[in-house]
Amino acid sequence: MSGVRHLYVHLPFCAHRCGYCDFVTVVGRPNEHERYVDAILAELALERPLLADELDTVFLGGGTPTFTRPAALVRLLAALPRAVEVTVEANPETVTPALATLLREGGVTRVSLGAQSFEPRLLRVLERSAQPEDVRRAVYALRDANFDNISLDLIYGVPGQSAADLERDLGAALALEPDHLSCYELEAKPGTRFTHTFGDELARQADAMEDYLERVVERLTGAGYRWYETANFCRPGAPAAAVDFRARHNLAYWRGRDYVGLGIGAVSTLGDDRWRNSPGLARYMAALERGAGPPRDHEALDDAVRRRERVMLGLRLDEPLVLDGAENVLDPEALERLQRLGLARADASTLTLTDRGRFLGGGVTAELLA
Amino acid sequence: MDQQHIRNFSIIAHIDHGKSTLADRILELTHTVSAREMREQVLDSMDLERERGITIKAQAVRVDWKDHQLNLIDTPGHVDFTYEVSRSLQACEGALLVVDAAQGIEAQTLANAYLALENDLEIVPVVNKIDLPQADPDGAARQLADLLGVDPARVLRISAKTGVGVDDVLDAIVERVPPPAGDPGAAGRALVFDSSYDQYRGVVAFVRIVDGTFTRREQLQTMALRTRFEAQELGFFSPGQRAVPSLEAGEVGYVITGLKEVSELRVGDTITSQRAPAAEPLPGFKDVKPMVFAGLFPTDSDQYPDLRDALEKLKLNDAALFYEPENSQALGFGFRCGFLGLLHMEIVRERLEREFDLDLLVTAPTVAYRVSAPGDGAIEVHNPAEMPDEFELVEEPYVKASIIVPKAYVGAVMELNNERRGRFDHLEYLTEERVHLTYELPLAEIVLDYYDQLKSRTRGYASFDYDVADFREGNLVRVDVLVGGETVDALSLIVHRDSAYGRGKALVEKLREEIPRQMFDVAIQAAIGSRVIARETVKARRKDVLAKCYGGDITRKRKLLERQKAGKKRMKQVGAVEVPQEAFLAVLNLGDAQR
Numbered sequence: 001m002s003g004v005r006h007l008y009v010h011l012p013f014c015a016h017r018c019g020y021c022d023f024v025t026v027v028g029r030p031n032e033h034e035r036y037v038d039a040i041l042a043e044l045a046l047e048r049p050l051l052a053d054e055l056d057t058v059f060l061g062g063g064t065p066t067f068t069r070p071a072a073l074v075r076l077l078a079a080l081p082r083a084v085e086v087t088v089e090a091n092p093e094t095v096t097p098a099l100a101t102l103l104r105e106g107g108v109t110r111v112s113l114g115a116q117s118f119e120p121r122l123l124r125v126l127e128r129s130a131q132p133e134d135v136r137r138a139v140y141a142l143r144d145a146n147f148d149n150i151s152l153d154l155i156y157g158v159p160g161q162s163a164a165d166l167e168r169d170l171g172a173a174l175a176l177e178p179d180h181l182s183c184y185e186l187e188a189k190p191g192t193r194f195t196h197t198f199g200d201e202l203a204r205q206a207d208a209m210e211d212y213l214e215r216v217v218e219r220l221t222g223a224g225y226r227w228y229e230t231a232n233f234c235r236p237g238a239p240a241a242a243v244d245f246r247a248r249h250n251l252a253y254w255r256g257r258d259y260v261g262l263g264i265g266a267v268s269t270l271g272d273d274r275w276r277n278s279p280g281l282a283r284y285m286a287a288l289e290r291g292a293g294p295p296r297d298h299e300a301l302d303d304a305v306r307r308r309e310r311v312m313l314g315l316r317l318d319e320p321l322v323l324d325g326a327e328n329v330l331d332p333e334a335l336e337r338l339q340r341l342g343l344a345r346a347d348a349s350t351l352t353l354t355d356r357g358r359f360l361g362g363g364v365t366a367e368l369l370a
Numbered sequence: 371m372d373q374q375h376i377r378n379f380s381i382i383a384h385i386d387h388g389k390s391t392l393a394d395r396i397l398e399l400t401h402t403v404s405a406r407e408m409r410e411q412v413l414d415s416m417d418l419e420r421e422r423g424i425t426i427k428a429q430a431v432r433v434d435w436k437d438h439q440l441n442l443i444d445t446p447g448h449v450d451f452t453y454e455v456s457r458s459l460q461a462c463e464g465a466l467l468v469v470d471a472a473q474g475i476e477a478q479t480l481a482n483a484y485l486a487l488e489n490d491l492e493i494v495p496v497v498n499k500i501d502l503p504q505a506d507p508d509g510a511a512r513q514l515a516d517l518l519g520v521d522p523a524r525v526l527r528i529s530a531k532t533g534v535g536v537d538d539v540l541d542a543i544v545e546r547v548p549p550p551a552g553d554p555g556a557a558g559r560a561l562v563f564d565s566s567y568d569q570y571r572g573v574v575a576f577v578r579i580v581d582g583t584f585t586r587r588e589q590l591q592t593m594a595l596r597t598r599f600e601a602q603e604l605g606f607f608s609p610g611q612r613a614v615p616s617l618e619a620g621e622v623g624y625v626i627t628g629l630k631e632v633s634e635l636r637v638g639d640t641i642t643s644q645r646a647p648a649a650e651p652l653p654g655f656k657d658v659k660p661m662v663f664a665g666l667f668p669t670d671s672d673q674y675p676d677l678r679d680a681l682e683k684l685k686l687n688d689a690a691l692f693y694e695p696e697n698s699q700a701l702g703f704g705f706r707c708g709f710l711g712l713l714h715m716e717i718v719r720e721r722l723e724r725e726f727d728l729d730l731l732v733t734a735p736t737v738a739y740r741v742s743a744p745g746d747g748a749i750e751v752h753n754p755a756e757m758p759d760e761f762e763l764v765e766e767p768y769v770k771a772s773i774i775v776p777k778a779y780v781g782a783v784m785e786l787n788n789e790r791r792g793r794f795d796h797l798e799y800l801t802e803e804r805v806h807l808t809y810e811l812p813l814a815e816i817v818l819d820y821y822d823q824l825k826s827r828t829r830g831y832a833s834f835d836y837d838v839a840d841f842r843e844g845n846l847v848r849v850d851v852l853v854g855g856e857t858v859d860a861l862s863l864i865v866h867r868d869s870a871y872g873r874g875k876a877l878v879e880k881l882r883e884e885i886p887r888q889m890f891d892v893a894i895q896a897a898i899g900s901r902v903i904a905r906e907t908v909k910a911r912r913k914d915v916l917a918k919c920y921g922g923d924i925t926r927k928r929k930l931l932e933r934q935k936a937g938k939k940r941m942k943q944v945g946a947v948e949v950p951q952e953a954f955l956a957v958l959n960l961g962d963a964q965r
Contacts, residue, residue, distance in 0.1 A: 008921055185917045213913045230915050253921045267922045274925065299925060309928055316919060337946060341890055360889050363914035366934035
C-alpha cells in the first residue's frame with residue numbers, strides 16, 4: 001500500500017511566548033481552540049488521499065499541544081488516523097494525572113516534555129514557567145498512566161550557564177530515567193526578543209561553551225544512552241524484541257521520508273514538492289471553513305536538492321548514510337580531505353561520520369556538499 | 371615670436387602654499403580664461419588632483435603679458451616625480467619659488483629650489499598668503515633671501531587668493547627671467563617634458579623647442595629611443611589646445627604624434643627632424659626605473675581581466691608605471707607593479723579603485739633589491755617571494771632624506787631615523803626656530819609608513835623629501851609566513867635581520883586573530899629559511915553543528931549550509947586551511963599600525 005506514512009499536526013497555542021522561540025505560536029485564544037481543531041480536521045480530510053491507510057507515526061507539535069483545551073485535544077486525537085507511534089509535545093506544568101490519562105486513552109504512545117533546565121535561574125532567563133518540581137511531577141504522572149516512552153528536552157548554552165550548571169541539569173534529567181533525551185544548544189535566532197537581549201552575551205560566551213556538546217555526549221553515553229542523532233539520545237533498545245526508543249517520527253525526517261503536515265506553518269514534503277502552510281491563524285481557519293485548502297507556499301525540489309538534503313539529514317545519525325546516488329552531490333576532494341582528517345569514512349555505498357566528525361557535523365556537511 | 375619676447379617659467383611650491391591659486395590668477399589677469407570659464411585649479415584636470423590639491427601631470431599654458439609670450443609650465447611637485455620635475459625645469463629659464471607666509475620654507479620647496487638652481491634657472495622668490503592673519507611675510511621673505519642669497523627687497527609679496535601683487539609677479543618674470551637662448555637657425559631640437567594620451571590621436575608630446583623650427587607634417591624622430599613619427603599637429607595650450615602651423619625656437623607647446631604607446635616617447639628625450647637631424651641630443655635623458663614595488667590583486671578574482679585593462683589604460687598616460695602578471699597561490703592572479711615612489715603607488719591604486727571601480731588587495735610595498743646568488747650572478751628582486759634562499763650579498767637602495775622641522779622636534783626625528791637604520795648626515799638652522807636635517811636612510815624603511823610616523827611624531831610640522839642615492843649592502847633576510855606548513859607567498863618580507871623577529875611575531879599574531887578556527891589545529895609560523903622565529907596556533911573547533919533539524923526547517927537549514935559552503939568557496943585556500951580575504955587585508959595593513 002503506497003501513501004505517506006508520517007503525519008505532523010501543528011497545535012500553535014501557548015500560555016506565553018518564550019523569548020528565544022521562533023516557532024509559529026499563538027498566545028492564549030482559548031475560544032479559538034475548537035475552531036482550529038475543526039480546521040485541522042478539514043485539512044486532514046482534504047489530504048487524506050495522500051496518506052496511507054495505516055500510518056507509521058503521528059506527531060503533535062507546537063506551540064504547546066497540551067495547552068490546547070482538553071475537549072478539543074480529545075476530539076483531535078480521536079479523529080487522527082491510527083499509527084505505531086503517536087507523540088505529543090507537552091510543557092511540564094500542563095501535565096496533570098488527568099491529562100496523562102486523557103493522552104493515553106487518546107492513543108498517544110510517547111510524550112516529549114519540554115523541561116529545558118532544572119535550574120530556576122536559567123528557567124527564568126528562558127522565560128519558562130515550569131519549575132524543576134513540575135518536571136518531576138509530570139514524569140511521575142506519565143509513568144502512572146503507563147507511558148513507557150518519555151522524552152525530555154534540555155537546552156544548554158543558556159546565558160550565565162556554567163559547566164557545573166550543565167552537569168547538574170544532566171544529572172537531574174538522568175535521575176528521572178527518561179527513555180529519550182533531546183539536548184539542544186540554545187540558538188540566538190535572528191529577530192527574536194531573546195537575541196535582542198542576550199545576543200552579545202551569547203557571543204561572548206561562545207568560546208567557554210565550546211565543549212558543552214562534548215560534555216553532554218560524554219555524560220549521556222556514559223550513562224548508557226545512545227547518541228543516535230546530533231541532538232538526540234535514547235536508552236538502548238532491544239532489537240530482538242523490536243524495542244527501539246529512537247524517535248520514530250523524527251527518524252523519518254532524517255532518513256528523507258515523505259511527510260504531511262497539518263495546521264498553520266506546517267510543512268509537507270512529497271516527492272519533488274514541498275509546501276508550507278501560511279502561518280496566519282485567521283486565514284487558515286477561514287479558508288478551511290470555506291471548504292478551500294489553506295494558503296500555502298510551494299517549493300520545487302529537484303533531484304540534486306533532495307540528495308543534498310538526504311546527506312544533510314542522514315549525516316546527523318549514527319547509522320551509515322546509504323549513498324544511493326547522493327555521491328553525485330558530494331565534493332570528492334572534500335571527502336578525501338575529511339577522511340584524511342579522520343572526520344568521515346566512506347566506502348563504495350555508504351558514508352559515515354566519525355565521532356569527531358559528528359561534533360563538527362555542520363561544517364563537515366557544508367564542506368562535503370559540492 | 372622672436373625669442374626676446376618669450377619667457378618660460380614654472381612655479382615651485384609646497385603643497386597648499388598656493389601654486390594652483392597663483393596659476394588661476396595669472397590665467398585670469400592675462401585674460402587667458404574668461405571669468406565665465408574660471409574654476410579653481412583650472413590646470414589640474416584629474417579629480418584626484420583637485421581633491422588632493424596636487425598636480426600629477428605637467429601642464430603648459432601660454433599667456434600674453436605686455437607684448438610678451440609667457441609659458442607657464444606647471445609641474446608635479448612631489449619627490450616621486452623628481453625626474454619629471456627636473457625635465458620641466460629644464461624647459462624653463464626661470465621659476466617662481468612660492469612660499470606660504472605663515473609656513474615658511476618646507477623640505478619639498480627646498481628640494482625643488484635646489485633642482486632649479488642646478489638647472490641654472492632664474493628664481494623669482496614669492497611670499498604668498500600675506501593676507502592671512504597669522505602671516506609673517508618678513509620672516510618668510512628673510513628665509514627665502516637667505517636661501518637664494520638675494521636682498522629681501524627682491525622677494526615679492528602677494529596674495530594669490532585676493533590677487534594682490536600678481537601683476538608684479540608677471541612683470542618680474544618679464545624683467546628678471548632671461549629669454550630663451552637657442553639657435554633659431556640650427557637643426558631642430560625639442561625637449562619632451564611630459565606626454566599624455568588622446569584616445570583618438572595617440573600620444574601627445576609636451577615640448578619645449580630649443581633650436582630651429584618645427585612644422586606641421588614634418589617627419590620627426592626621437593634621439594634616445596629612435597621612435598619615428600609625423601607631426602600631425604603642432605600647437606600650444608591656452609589652456610585648451612590651439613593648433614599652429616609651426617613652433618619656433620624658445621616656444622613651448624605640443625606635438626600630436628599619432629603614436630599608440632606612451633612608452634615610445636619618453637620624458638627627457640629629444641625630438642629632431644628626420645631629414646636634417648641635430649647632431650647631439652639635449653642633455654639629461656634618463657630611463658627612470660621604478661623604485662617601489664607591490665602586488666596588486668583583485669579581491670574578486672573575476673575582476674582580473676578588468677584590472678589588466680585598467681592598468682593598460684593607466685599605462686597609456688603614465689610611462690613610469692610598470693606591471694607584469696603575478697600569480698600568488700594565496701591571492702590568485704594579479705600584477706606586480708613598479709612605481710616611482712609611494713605617492714605614485716597611492717595615486718595608481720586610487721585611480722584603479724575610483725576610475726575603474728576595482729576592489730584591490732595591495733601587498734606590502736617593497737623596494738628593488740640587488741641580490742648576488744651563487745651561480746646566478748646579480749639579479750634584481752622586486753618581490754620578496756623571488757628572493758633566493760641562498761645568496762652572497764644583498765644590496766638595497768638608500769636615499770638622501772631631507773627633513774625640515776621646528777627645533778623642538780629634532781629629537782623625535784632623530785629617534786625615528788635611528789629606529790629606521792638612518793645615518794645622520796647634516797644639521798643646519800634655517801632660522802632660529804627651524805632646522806634642516808639630512809639623513810641617509812634605506813628606502814625600504816621609508817616605504818613602510820615612515821611619512822605617517824614622521825607626521826605623527828612631529829605633530830604634522832615636519833616636511834620631508836628624499837632622493838634615491840645609491841645601493842648599499844644590507845644585513846637583510848627574507849621572512850616567510852607559513853600557514854599549516856605552507857608558505858603564504860604574498861606575505862613574505864625582506865627585512866633587516868634585527869627587525870625580523872618583531873615583524874614576524876606581529877604577523878603571526880595578527881593572522882591568529884584573523885584566521886577562523888578550522889576542523890584541525892592550524893600552525894602559523896614566521897620563518898627565516900627553515901628556522902622558525904615565531905609561532906602561533908589556531909586551535910581546532912570542537913563543535914560545529916546545527917542544533918536541531920526537523921521536518922519544518924529542512925529548507926532553511928539546507929540554505930544555511932549552502933551559504934556556509936559558498937562562504938568557504940570565497941575563502942582563499944592555503945594548503946588545507948581556509949583563510950578569509952579579510953585576514954590577508956588585516957595583515958597587509960599591519961605595516962600602518964605596527965611600529
